[in-house]
Amino acid sequence: MVRILEPEVMDDPAEAIAYDAMDFSDVNQDFANLVVQTYGGETAKVLDLGTGTARIPIFVAQQRPQWQIIATDLAPSMLAVGQKNIEAANVTGQIQLQLADSKQLPFGDRTFDVIMSNSLIHHLPDPLPCFQEMRRLLKPQGVIILRDLFRPTSVAKIDDIIAGVDDADFDPHQLKLFRDSLFAAFTVEEIQAIADQTGLATAKVEQTSERHWTLVFVD
Numbered sequence: 001m002v003r004i005l006e007p008e009v010m011d012d013p014a015e016a017i018a019y020d021a022m023d024f025s026d027v028n029q030d031f032a033n034l035v036v037q038t039y040g041g042e043t044a045k046v047l048d049l050g051t052g053t054a055r056i057p058i059f060v061a062q063q064r065p066q067w068q069i070i071a072t073d074l075a076p077s078m079l080a081v082g083q084k085n086i087e088a089a090n091v092t093g094q095i096q097l098q099l100a101d102s103k104q105l106p107f108g109d110r111t112f113d114v115i116m117s118n119s120l121i122h123h124l125p126d127p128l129p130c131f132q133e134m135r136r137l138l139k140p141q142g143v144i145i146l147r148d149l150f151r152p153t154s155v156a157k158i159d160d161i162i163a164g165v166d167d168a169d170f171d172p173h174q175l176k177l178f179r180d181s182l183f184a185a186f187t188v189e190e191i192q193a194i195a196d197q198t199g200l201a202t203a204k205v206e207q208t209s210e211r212h213w214t215l216v217f218v219d
Helices: 015-021 023-040 055-063 076-089 127-138 155-163 172-184 188-197
Strands: 044-048 067-073 095-099 111-118 138-149 202-205 212-218
Touching: 015 076, 015 172, 023 055, 023 111, 023 138, 023 212, 044 055, 044 127, 055 067, 055 076, 055 095, 055 111, 067 076, 095 202, 111 127, 127 188, 155 172, 155 188, 188 202, 188 212
Parallel strands: 044 067, 044 111, 067 095, 111 138
Antiparallel strands: 138 212, 202 212
16 A cells, blocks of 8 residues: 655644643553663663654653653654653653754764654654664664554555544544554565665564554664
8 A cells, every 4th residue: 555644743732732632651651661671771871753742751761760861853842742741740850852853863973872763753754864863873782662553555454443443532633643644654564674774684673563563673
């Protein structure tokens, strides 16, 4: 099925609030658990790309109080909601939000022990520059952990996924955002090919749920 792009940046304040209200707490916690299990260091400098409203770095910070996290996004409205979430979780000393483009990041080479991203890649028209930046920024012995939706093989399969969503969880606008994301997502094979192009050929890329792929790279 042909990929259909969605907007790269979600910067409408109402959209940011709607996105933050979607209950992804279980999958976000699961991703945070994977991050802290993959990198065993007591201290770490962490980069979260496409942080949105900062829910995942909050979960990570709560499990690893010695880790310092820079969380980036291109949408000021998302970061504004994220800052409120960080303050409410009382982790302002661990998480710094920064407006930045994942395709051209303002950090030096080999800066981060951990680079993580959840649900960013499907927003990018071409993820290759983002993958190149992650490779550039990763310290030796560092890890990259990515997760996102994968694109189903047909419109009918997308319709089935949407039909299976509990109406109590998503309102019509949230369902539209989810549907658009499925059309914009990549397949496991496409992500593996991009990883191979950027020096991440040993990355493990696999389908890890009925909706998601996960990439784990350990340098």
